[in-house]
Amino acid sequence: MTDSTMKTPAASAGATDDAELYLDAAATEPVSRDVIDAMLPFLTDAYANPASVHQPGKTAAHALDAARAAFAAGLGAKPDDVIFTSGGTESDNLAVKGIAMARMRRLGLRPVYDAAGEPDARRPRIVISAIEHPAVAQSADWLSHWFGFEVVRIPVDHEAHLDLDALARALDGEAGERTTLVSAMLANNEVGTIEPVERIVALAHAHGVPVHVDAVQAAGLIPVRMRDWDVDALSVSGHKFGTPKGLGALLVRGRTPIEPILSGGGQERGLRSGTQNVAGAVALAIALDGSNRRMAARYRQLVASRDMLIDAVRRVVPRAELTGDPERRLPGHASFIFPGVTGEALLVDLDARGIAASSGSACAIGRHEIPATLLAMGIEPQVAKSALRMTFREPLTREQIERISLAIEESYTDLTRR
Template sequence: MIFLDAAATTPVRREVLDAMWPYLTGEFGNPSSHHSLGESAARALADARASAAAVLGCRPGEVTFTSGGTEADNLAVKGVALARQAADPKLNRVVISAVEHPAVEESARYLERFHGFTVDVVPVDSTAQVTPEALAEVLRPETALVSVMYANNEVGTIQPIARLAAVARERGIAFHTDAVQAAGWLPLDTKSLGVDAMSISGHKLGAPKGCGLLYVRSRVRLEPVIHGGGQERGRRSGTENVAGAVGLATALALAQARQRDQQARVAALRDTFISTVLSTVPGAILTGHPADRLPSVASFCFPGTSGESVLLELERQGVVCSSGSACAAGSDAPSPVLTALGIPAEVAQTAVRFSFDTSVTNEDLESAARAVTTAVASVRTLGTG
């Protein structure tokens, strides 16, 4: 099997498992307990927090561990917006991009339904990018928060986050970015990016599912969305997943160490794969930005097919990929991300996404490109599009 669905999840790295193992076995203490087992767990949690903070270029106290990217997005969007509204009731607008992950969009819509917020959606261009000018046009004096993802999970487009954050900062507006797909591939230094909050998920970069974090700049107020024992400095109650935090911190450190070399290598393989598919599959359309895209994502539409039929044929040939976001699996509706790019609904339904981890090889992608050519031809011949 050639696994090309790393944007959905990645295998857990052996180094991560080794780092987690003590806290899944003998070192099982609750970090809030005041005895030796609890204190050992608390030290491990503090070390993981410091390690993650080093990658993010922030203070350890600005890192809140969560159950994953979805919770981190919810905490950022709801927590920052509600805290700012509480401080100034006039702040009742939230800005999101037209291509956000559902965790961000649905959090914003929750604020709209239950807390009187207005959600302003900033459009993207045909490559899925938000321009600083487009963002500036939708900002209002009442805007409490802007949330724009760092890199898109479906088409791989990278946003100019530092420039967008600067637009918000000039107006005194908090800025959050969902960096779930960017982590492991792009720089995460929060000071250079100029963001006030950033979400990360562990299972996209070699840690287990069920662990993530949210960076929040120290002077940004945050209303918790999970209440209870006041863990994580009151920002996220619940007994901490110590092993998960250790695993996430380990995966982040490993990803940063290999980032430069792996980014260039995988990007070169991606470009060759894209060129091969475009030259051998008649009518194939590359989606997303042609240059400002993750090294790990190549996404296409194949007009005249059904994306799901192409996926089934590819899996029959030993290539595993997806039709888009794993969070929308089972839906036959066209992707809102693709339609936001101006792609007609009937074409959007032919989408296929190939996403790689750092283990991908040239041989993998050569085989996959051949499989794509035959799969699309087969589907078109059978008329299942």
């Protein structure tokens, strides 16, 4: 493929009128030149294994330590909290399975069924929200399938906010004593709603239950202060804030019991064996710092352009309904349902008009599914099929917003006439 045949996504203020507008930043971001330049020395010259005792190995180990410290600081954590992984999915799996199994042992719970096939009265529990990413939800289901865990899903309201009263009830009494973990996302990937993490942590800790927070969609977009919030474990994924894909981390406090789910050489505090990717760790530190700096400088402009886009879409398609919290949501996240059409048809039509968006989550390979968050919010399945998500990391210009709203208006009109 030659350069002339490649289309470059562009959603920055300087994009030309005929450039493709990339409005799927929540799925992945491009890698900046700064990140690539920072990685290169550790791929070419300083490539040694950081576990080696010779000088090249010590050089790599020093770079790994420096990256760990910088990355932790960007998330309000300490260097020893950071376990480097391959991304958000692995981090969520390690947190949910590792903490739940360690706590099961510590609490003296039995992962078995009695002879009659009924769940044991002392079986372990795990509490998650009804809108968790599949990496969390399916990890909980795995615990249920193989170890008899009771999985409790806490409902959300029509704006995708976790029902704190329901969480309190789920943690009360004998059932709470059997609860190994509460897992809740910081910001929802499908509708952008930001959850009250500090209140969730306070409720769980009042019952002696640790909390894992999936911050994959939030890191680099809103402030993340792991230790200030007293969070026990927190997952992030680098490609959401500008690293190559396949990089991430689980931040887990030393006080939190956790079992590894990979066996091997004992790297990363024995929780994630395998030779560390020094270049990847450097990328995570540099990209997070850059994303945090951009967030601080452009947050208000990003929120303003998001709100302008929401208003423009509502104006051209009065039937369109915003999903998620209209205010307490990610700054570059606008999501809607469009009754009368399907999201898949709308996405295809918009793509033909040079607008790249999504229907909710981009993590299901080759499938266009009804966004699970919308169903949990009480939206009817047929209407939930019409979901459209537009996410961006740079403020949109008025011209771009006008172009997007015009494309949506034309697409919606054409589709409803068919």
